[in-house]
Amino acid sequence: MAPTYTMAGGKGPNSYSQHSTYQRALLEVAKEKINEAISTKLDINAASNRFxxxxxxxxxxxxxxxxxxNIIDAxxxxxxxxxxxxPxxxxxxxxxFNDHTNNDFNTLFQTLPPSxxxxxxxxxxxxxxxxxxxxSLHVGHCSYSLHWLSQVPKGIADGNSPAWNKDIHCTGFSKEVAEAYLDQxxxxxxxxxxxxxxELVSGGLLFLLGSCLPDGGLIDQEELDSLNFPIYPAHVAEFKSVIKDNGCFTIEAFEKISHANEEMPLDPEFLATTNxxxxxxxxxxxxxxEAMEKTMERIEEKCPEILPQLANAKPGMQYFIVLRRI
Amino acid sequence: MAPTYTMAGGKGPNSYSQHSTYQRALLEVAKEKINEAISTKLDINAASNRFxxxxxxxxxxxxxxxxxxNIIDAxxxxxxxxxxxxPxxxxxxxxxFNDHTNNDFNTLFQTLPPSxxxxxxxxxxxxxxxxxxxxSLHVGHCSYSLHWLSQVPKGIADGNSPAWNKDIHCTGFSKEVAEAYLDQxxxxxxxxxxxxxxELVSGGLLFLLGSCLPDGGLIDQEELDSLNFPIYPAHVAEFKSVIKDNGCFTIEAFEKISHANEEMPLDPEFLATTNxxxxxxxxxxxxxxEAMEKTMERIEEKCPEILPQLANAKPGMQYFIVLRRI
Incomplete structure (x- = not known):
């Protein structure tokens, strides 16, 4: 089975459920925008009384x-x-609720809001x-997920490929590596x-939220640091181009969105836990x-060294995209 | 939170997934009957091309x-x-796939047939x-589940109630206890x-399979032994009466069904693991x-003693019921 990439399960101190306030902040800011898009752009005639x-x-x-x-309220x-x-x-x-098969659905189900x-x-x-x-679907939502690719791009782990990425942390810029990621x-x-x-009915809406990169400029340090995982923060133009090529959707909104945690101080503890x-x-x-735990200890030790580099990285951009099914 | 009753999760030696061949045997016998009911009684006009x-x-x-x-094939x-x-x-x-919130859905999802x-x-x-x-539903199915009640009937655990059931294993027949179970x-x-x-569309089908008791006769030993749990193997007439009172369904079939494992020799190991x-x-x-493990050790020790009683118990009946939504 190909490896899949899921967040840490459970409800304990090292779980994703306890460490996702950064992602939450964007949802809070997006609420009003989602409300407005649903109010003006969703076609509810198609929906009958099941949604x-x-x-x-x-x-x-x-x-x-x-x-x-937020979507239901709207x-x-x-x-x-x-x-x-x-009456x-x-x-x-x-x-x-969709995620990889090895996502911790048990925790998800057991923490569903009682009300x-x-x-x-x-x-x-x-x-x-x-x-x-x-x-079968009237509104789809996808937040902080589309920077995960389906797999590490071909060639990245192949010693004979020009796109071979040997190190655990990518130590320099490579055009081939960047192209392989963009292709994927x-x-x-x-x-x-x-x-x-x-899946979406005609007139249904798709909300996409997350991090991407503003157009222009080179690949930034943060991107390089994450190149060993199948993660790719696309540029705005790359995003728009794929949507247009698909042809099923109109782009109703494609906005930069700011949230309260964006300027969160990058302290070692936060960075270590997030990793x-x-x-x-x-x-x-x-x-x-054992190897995972040792790696995490190293990350914690290395954090003070990495932080200044991150601080100099080109800032990303939080996006809010509304697509409407034609 | 009220306790819910789920089978042992995971895939290990003490999991339900490794110890449910008895229940499986009934499904194998029911396949032809389900096929026939779907062929002759299901209204597929209502279903469009989503099912x-x-x-x-x-x-x-x-x-x-x-x-x-089996249902999909039919x-x-x-x-x-x-x-x-x-084309x-x-x-x-x-x-x-429905079950209690604390069911092990992670195991369910990770063992879905790849094909x-x-x-x-x-x-x-x-x-x-x-x-x-x-x-939203065209065919519902429920196998070996309806003998589980939603809760231990009222009074069973109340020292001041005539239906009070003091012992861990019910040691004698009580009319009040039986009535409390039937009411529940x-x-x-x-x-x-x-x-x-x-939930079912008009013309949709509901298949119910499991164990009940043939009409007539007193409560049997097996039932008494299970009275501390919210389990009730209904009599046929009780089952039919509730379906008629509901009024939403026609009874298309209500049959006794036999399966290969019915006469399974009751050996101590099988009984202990099943428990x-x-x-x-x-x-x-x-x-x-700790208490659970000690109890299970005791059950294993006691098994040879209990087995002759079980062998004398009135045999249950495996049922196959087809209801059609009016």
């Missing part, structure tokens, strides 16, 4: 619960305005492929959009628990 | 995978006969209540049918791991 929402790359919570509740508000529901004719929501007013379902499988029946991004984003295009909950699981599955 | 199947009380597999594949066969699909117009299946041709989703929550949107069964089966009635994977989790969550 399906999916979060692609949901991880274990709690951020996903906030994200889907849809309910729109229904109240635009329809005259009879027994209230809309019913089904929320489909939730939707039917919850977990959908295991890579979002770089179909995970839902066609024409185009393939993956293309299959992501093709799959969502089949652990994000990459620890992958390292453990490849090299074993 | 949703749910298994209520799915546990961790692998039995549930066999059950849903539906595909019916479609091939009755419709003229265009791009093939039917798409979504399978909704499956359906979209899988896990649905956490008690089936004694709605877990799916209305009119009626409530639970009623809410089960009400929920499925809302462990079925009740071990509940005991552990109530009394702790």
């Amino acid at each position: 399906n929402i999916a979060d692609f790359g949901c991880s274990t919570g709690p951020n996903t619960f906030l994200a889907v509740q 849809v309910e508000q729109k229904y109240r305005k635009e329809t005259q529901p009879k 027994d004719d209230n809309i019913e929501f089904q929320v489909l 939730k007013k939707y039917f919850a379902a977990g959908v295991p499988g890579s979002f770089f492929g179909r995970v839902l029946p066609r024409d 991004f185009k393939i993956d984003m293309g299959t992501f959009l093709k799959a969502r295009g089949e 652990k909950v994000t990459f620890g699981g992958v390292l453990e599955s490849r090299f074993g628990k | 949703n199947i749910a298994d209520f009380g799915c546990s961790t597999g692998p039995n549930t995978f066999l059950a849903v594949q 539906v595909e066969q019916k479609y091939r006969k009755e419709t003229q699909p265009k 791009d117009d093939n039917i798409e299946f979504q399978v909704l 499956k041709k359906y979209f899988a989703a896990g649905v956490p929550g008690s089936f004694f209540g709605r877990v799916l949107p209305r009119d 069964f009626k409530i639970d089966m009623g809410t089960f049918l009400k929920a499925r009635g809302e 462990k994977v079925t009740f071990g989790g509940v005991l552990e969550s109530r009394f702790g791991k």
Whole structure:
């Protein structure tokens, strides 16, 4: 089985669920924008009184619960305005939480908000492929997930390839490596959009949030540091180009969005813990628990040295994209 | 949180997934009957080219995978006969695996058949209540689950109640205890049918399989032995009465069904392991791991003593019920 990249499960001190406030901040800022897009751009005629929402790359919570509740609030508000529901004719929501098959769905299910007013379902499988029946989805959401590629690009781990990346941390700039990553991004984003295009009803919306790079300039230090994992923070133009090539969607919004945690001071403890909950699981599955723990100790030791480099890196950009299914 | 009753998770030697061949035997015998019911009684006009199947009380597999594949095979066969699909117009299946929130869904997802041709989703929550949107389900299935009640009946654990059941193993017959269990069964089966009635489309089918008791006669020894858990093997007449009271379904079939493992020799090892994977989790969550393990040791010691009693017990009956949503 190809390795898949999931966040650290459970609810303990080293779990993703305890260390995802950075990602949460973006959702809080995006709430108003999502509300507005649903109010003005969603076609609810197609939806009848059943409404399906999916979060692609949901991880274990709690951020996903906030994200889907924001969407539900906005849809309910729109229904109240635009329809005259009879007392027994209230809309019913089904929320489909999608992530890799080895995501910790048990923790996700056990921490579902007790007051939730939707039917919850977990959908295991890579979002770089179909995970839902066609024409079954009204709103899709994907936050801080699309920088993960489906695999390390071809050649990166091949000693005979010009794109070979020998070191654990990429130590210099390589055109071949960058091109290999961009090619993989185009393939993956293309299959992501093709799959969502089949799953979404006509007039349905797809919200994409996360980090990318503003156009212009060279690859930045932060990107180089993450090149050993299948992570690629695309440039804005690269993103737009793949969406247009797909042809199923109109781009209703493509905005830079700021959030409170963006300027978070990069202290060693924060950086070490973030690395652990994000990459620890992958390292453990490849090299074993002991090797993972030793690596994490080293990262913690090295943090003070790495921090000045990160501080000099070209800043990324938090994006908010609204696509509408034609 | 009220205790819920789930089978032992994981894939190890003491897991339900390794010890459910008894339950599997019934599915194998039921395959032909399910095929026939789908062929003659399912209304596929309502289904369009999306078809949703749910298994209520799915546990961790692998039995549930066999059950849903049998249903899919039958539906595909019916479609091939009755419709003229265009090449791009093939039917798409979504399978909704339902069980308690603390069921081990991680194991379920990680052992999904690699060759499956359906979209899988896990649905956490008690089936004694709605877990799916209305009119969203075409075929429901529930095997060896409906003998579990939603709770230990009221009074059973109350020292001042005439239905008080003091012992860990019920040592004698009590009319009050039996009535309390029957009342709880009626409530639970009623809410089960009400929920499925809302979830199923008109013309959809509900398959119920499991153990019950033939009509007539007193409560049997096996039932008495299980009275400390919320388990109730209903009599046929009790079952039928609740279905009629609900009013949403026609009874298309209510049959005794035999399977290969029915006459399985009751050896101590089989009995001890069955107890462990079925009740071990509940005991552990109530009394702790140590107490659970000691109890299981005792059960293993006591097995030779209990076996002759079980051999004299009135035999149960494996049922196969087909309900059709009016």
